[in-house]
Each structure stands twice: as C-alpha cells, then as structure tokens.
Amino acid sequence: MNIQQLTTSIFQKRSFLCVGLDTDPAKLPAGLSGTTQDIITFNKAMIDATLDSAVAYKINTAFYEAMGVKGWEIMEETLAHIPDTHFSIADAKRGDIGNTAAQYARTFFETYKFDAVTVAPYMGRDSIQPFLDYPDKTTIVLGLTSNKGAADFEQLELSDGKKLYEQVLTTVAGWGNADQLMFVVGATQAAALKNIRGLIPNHFLLVPGVGAQGGTVEEVASAGWAPNGGLLVNVSRGVIYASAKDDYQTAAKSAAMAYQKQMQAAFEKQ
DSSP states (O other): OOHHHHHHHHHHHTOOEEEEOOOOGGGOOTTOOSSHHHHHHHHHHHHHHHTTTOSEEEEETHHHHTTTHHHHHHHHHHHHHSOTTSEEEEEEEEOOOHHHHHHHHHIIIIISOOSEEEEOOTTOHHHHHHHHTOTTSEEEEEEEOSSGGGGTTTTOBOTTSOBHHHHHHHHHHTTSOTTTEEEEEOGGGHHHHHHHHHHSTTSEEEEOOBSTTSBOHHHHHHHHOBTTBOEEEEESHHHHTSOSSTTHHHHHHHHHHHHHHHHHHHHHHO
16 A cells, blocks of 8 residues: 555545554463464454554564564564555664665565555665665654654754754655655654644654553644645554453454544544
C-alpha cells in the first residue's frame, strides 16, 4: 500500500488509527505464554480484532529482534497476516550509510515487504537515500520525538534562530516528495505540531504517544490536520493490552473502536 491508497482508506473509514504491535512476551494475557505460537496467535488476534477500526499496523522490530531467530519468524508471520488493505510499518529506526543502508532498505522493503520503515536522519542524506530509491515505498524519518532526550539535540536552537528539528524536517522534505516521506512527531509535542504542519503542509505525520503517554486524538487532529488527512496516530499499549484476561481480543476490538470514534469526531471538525 502506498500513501495515496492510505489516504483513500483514511477517508473511507474516517480513521487514522495505526495499531502498534509491540508485543512483549511478559505481558501476554492469561492463557498465553511466551512460545512462538502463542505470540503469533496473540498478534493475529490483535490484527483480526482491529481491522475495521485501523488503517495501519506498526511492528516495533526491537520486540522481535530481542527474541533472536524465533522473533524474526514471528515478525514475518505477523506481517503476512496484515492484509494488503492496511498500511504496514517496520518501526526499525535504522540509520547508517552506503551499502549498509542499502541492505537495511532491502531487508524491510524486499525481504519482508513492509510498506514503510522508520529511519534516523542524523547521518544525513546518504543514510536515507537508499530507502528513497524505492519510490513505491514510504520512508518515515524521525522528526520531533516525545522523549525527554529530545531536548538534548532536536530542540537545540541554531544560529539563524531555527530549532534543529525544524532544519531536519525542511531539509529532508526536499530529498523526496510527500508520497515518499513521512515524519515522526510525538503526540506530547502538540504545541509544536501546528508549527510543523506549517513547515511541511503536505507530508504525513506518524504520531505516537496518544493514550499511555498522555497525548489526545483531539489535540493531534486540531494541530496536525492536512488536506489529505496527513496523520497516522499510533496506539500500542492502549489497544493490545486492553485486557490481561481471556477476553483480550474483545477488549482490543472495543479499544480500537473507541479510538476510531474519537478520530471520526475529530475528522468531522476539519
């Protein structure tokens, strides 16, 4: 799925919900253990429960890489269960140059066939260009994150008065078009969202931090809306860990539906 198809899905569903599959074997609900099959069963249940409300799924690769070979197998089977009607994201935050970056791009765009992958821009254009060489895929670049450490570098003021993250956003946006590039902006940075939308009016923003981290759908939509929707709000814990009991699938479905209703209300205000 590409950005144009994602946009169509968002407007059809009145939803910009991305469900994060950050599956921790230690947090599986009652009746499931940390075996490969149980984790796959849980992930498939989460996808099946949320298909009607979500438009995208984000697999945080760290949770799978930590399990070694079986984690990669779980990730592959989980990805295969996401239908073509939904946007798939590898949240890998890769950042390197030359042949190494090219191999990362090959990993997530060819071997595993994700629609998008997250990358870190610190090493500059040659660390991102190999991903942009796949014009039918989406490269999601870290912009302004929610963590406290964002103040260490991202929010530093440059000699011209700009913040470093502003320079990153506007520079990287010039390396490709809005159909190729998306940016990560944390929901807890709602005060900066309006400014960011002014800097990059046509690019999609992937927004984590709604729910458990304190951000709200209403704040994000009010500040970050674009003519094409332009938003993907990721919710992980608030959906997949909605219940620790054997009703986990029903609870996830209800949680996703609740977020979709919030998004529909925000959608209709635009």
